[in-house]
Amino acid sequence: MSAVVASLIVLATVAVMEFVAWSSHKYVMHGFGWAWHRDHHEPHDNLLEKNDLFxxxxxxxxxxxFALGSPLVLGESAWAPATWIGLGILVYGVIYTLIHDGLVHQRYFRWVPKRGYAKRLVQAHxxxxxxxxxxxxxxxxFVVARDPAVLKRELREQRQAGIAVLREAVED
Known part of the structure; x- marks a missing residue:
């Protein structure tokens, strides 16, 4: 497999992982996986959260x-693209950790962005x-952040419809 094809597989996997993360966050973490995710939404002083199990x-x-793509594990049955998909998932995990846990929740470093995309990510989350x-x-x-003004409007609509209970008033 050429380096170009392998790189494209990695990049495509990173992009697809944002959709996987969005859907698992919405339907698993805020659904049947809430028992693990709940502490992420509640104040605490713990170094680790049950949410970290995700x-x-x-x-x-x-x-x-990586195992599916490894000839050492599967011999001739190995599927080479799986290695690059595994790498894409790993890259997304690193991006997630730096952006969500690091930038947004400031678990690893302290920096509050004043403008640009980083500020938008923090506001959206x-x-x-x-x-x-x-x-x-x-x-x-976790990586794609919609316009905070649109998100505020959606939250107000959810509150008015009785779908969501807000911690505080969402200002314009």
Whole structure:
């Protein structure tokens, strides 16, 4: 497999992982996986959260793909693209860790962006945390951040419809 094809597979996987992360965040973490995700939405002083177990799920996906692509594991049955898919999942995990855990929740470093895309990411995720409980909510992605003004409007509409309970008033 050429380096160009391998690189394209890695980049495509990183892009697809944002959709995988968005849908698993919305339907798993805020659904049947709420028992693991709940502490992420509640104040605490713990170094680790149950929510961090989802990182192990992502790591398992990446490791599984590396194994499927490895001739050392599967011999001639190995599927070469799986290695590059595994690398793409790993790259997305690193991006997620730096952006979500590092920048947004400041678990690893302290920097509050004043403008640009980084500020938009932080605003969008703070709006995600504006709801109490698992119902309703906005901005379930981790790398793609929609316009905060649109997200605020959606939160107000959810509150008015009785779908979401907000921690505080969402200002214009």
């Amino acid at each position: 990182a192990l799920v992502g790591a398992g996906m990446s490791i599984s793909m 703070k709006l995600h945390h504006a709801t109490i409980g698992k119902e309703g909510g906005v901005s379930f992605g």
